[in-house]
Amino acid sequence: MKPFSYHQPDQIPDAAKLLTSIEDSKLVAGGMTLIPTLKQRLASPPALVDLSKLGSLKGITDDGATITIGAMTPHAVVAASKLVQTKIPGLAELASMIGDPAVRSRGTIGGSVANNDPAADYPAGVLGLGATILTSTREIAADKFFLGLFETALEPGEIITAIRFPVPLRAGYAKFKAPASRYALVGVFVAKFADGVRVAVTGAGPGVFRVPPMEAALSGNFDPSAIAAIKIDNDGLTSDIHAEADYRAHLVTVMAKRAVDVALS
Amino acid sequence: MQISFTLNGRPTTVDVEPATLVAELLREQLDLTGTHIGCDTSQCGACVVHLDGLPVKSCTLLVPALDGASLLTIEGLQGAPGSNRMHLMQEAFREHHGLQCGFCTPGMLMTAVALATEKPDLTEADVRHGLEGNICRCTGYQNIVVSVMAGAAAMNAAKGE
Numbered sequence: 001m002k003p004f005s006y007h008q009p010d011q012i013p014d015a016a017k018l019l020t021s022i023e024d025s026k027l028v029a030g031g032m033t034l035i036p037t038l039k040q041r042l043a044s045p046p047a048l049v050d051l052s053k054l055g056s057l058k059g060i061t062d063d064g065a066t067i068t069i070g071a072m073t074p075h076a077v078v079a080a081s082k083l084v085q086t087k088i089p090g091l092a093e094l095a096s097m098i099g100d101p102a103v104r105s106r107g108t109i110g111g112s113v114a115n116n117d118p119a120a121d122y123p124a125g126v127l128g129l130g131a132t133i134l135t136s137t138r139e140i141a142a143d144k145f146f147l148g149l150f151e152t153a154l155e156p157g158e159i160i161t162a163i164r165f166p167v168p169l170r171a172g173y174a175k176f177k178a179p180a181s182r183y184a185l186v187g188v189f190v191a192k193f194a195d196g197v198r199v200a201v202t203g204a205g206p207g208v209f210r211v212p213p214m215e216a217a218l219s220g221n222f223d224p225s226a227i228a229a230i231k232i233d234n235d236g237l238t239s240d241i242h243a244e245a246d247y248r249a250h251l252v253t254v255m256a257k258r259a260v261d262v263a264l265s
Numbered sequence: 266m267q268i269s270f271t272l273n274g275r276p277t278t279v280d281v282e283p284a285t286l287v288a289e290l291l292r293e294q295l296d297l298t299g300t301h302i303g304c305d306t307s308q309c310g311a312c313v314v315h316l317d318g319l320p321v322k323s324c325t326l327l328v329p330a331l332d333g334a335s336l337l338t339i340e341g342l343q344g345a346p347g348s349n350r351m352h353l354m355q356e357a358f359r360e361h362h363g364l365q366c367g368f369c370t371p372g373m374l375m376t377a378v379a380l381a382t383e384k385p386d387l388t389e390a391d392v393r394h395g396l397e398g399n400i401c402r403c404t405g406y407q408n409i410v411v412s413v414m415a416g417a418a419a420m421n422a423a424k425g426e
Binding site: 003008031102181 | 332
């Protein structure tokens with residue numbers, strides 16, 4: 001790692017000010033992606049702005065029809081939360097499948113969503129549930145937030161403070177893990193609401209995306225058989241050492257069916 | 266920067282660059298070499314320690330995270346006070362031959378103790394899921410899983426005494 005200065009502001013405006021006033025500075029939440037990136041010298045920011053002293057960014061609140069999870073809430077806390085397990089069990093299960101126990105102790109929902117890794121789990125849950133990303137300056141709908149490979153709608157100096165999830169009738173997540181990293185080779189989140197079904201896919205392409213034909217089919221009949229014949233086009237999907245695009249396209253249908261099964265169980 | 270924390274029960278203050286990893290601090294400055302660095306890419310788990318009771322990979326943790334916290338390393342793992350014995354999980358690993366070369370063992374033990382503390386009635390599936398972040402290249406995991414189950418049962422029994 002190259003040396004950097006370290007800042008631990010205790011107010012969100014101070015954090016935003018540091019981020020914009022020190023050129024190329026980076027936020028650090030749990031550091032589960034950033035620290036490996038620094039160690040490999042893929043990034044060498046002159047300053048890190050640590051969000052861990054911002055107490056208002058932690059915790060999970062029940063708002064009735066929605067639940068709000070603070071950006072600095074670690075995966076292990078979401079996975080073990082009775083509130084999340086009761087209201088959106090599919091989301092608690094997703095959190096319990098991220099990385100490994102040590103990663104879940106440190107990694108945070110805000111960090112994962114801001115990083116928008118194409119194979120991360122949370123983007124599928126956030127897009128699949130049609131959540132809202134709350135930031136230091138505004139609210140952003142999930143459909144307008146994830147813009148592609150590691151790219152989001154966040155502006156420079158804008159900090160995610162929380163994610164607000166609508167409570168679905170049913171939801172489930174299924175992923176085919178890359179065995180070494182536990183990242184999603186393909187992960188599919190399915191959520192059923194009174195006004196329809198949402199299906200979001202991670203790992204398959206350069207960013208998380210929805211599958212409208214599956215959403216339409218499942219809105220009519222929320223059963224794995226409704227989507228068994230729906231194949232997605234492999235054009236634009238990822239091919240790498242782990243799997244070819246064809247295989248990933250195949251897995252989208254398989255994982256979507258399993259996610260529906262999970263949601264029904 | 267100056268960081269004060271509790272290390273294996275003792276108040277400790279260090280003066281380090283912020284760009285220091287906890288694994289480096291432990292091994293190179295504090296001479297606690299029981300914490301191993303295997304892959305150095307947060308995959309293998311040989312460097313697992315407990316930060317405020319939670320398992321974390323010390324090769325992927327910057328020293329400022331220790332400020333005001335309590336850190337437990339493999340050197341701090343011990344049996345019941347005054348018993349002059351190893352921790353029950355360590356005894357279980359010895360009893361059930363839960364290691365061969367031993368390189369991954371400190372991390373395995375720290376993860377296993379955290380697992381057993383969090384969920385007293387561990388199933389084999391829980392153990393296998395819980396050990397996903399700890400890689401062993403010798404054993405094929407069978408005896409590690411047996412050891413963790415036995416260690417967790419012993420910890421549970423000791424709690425009732």
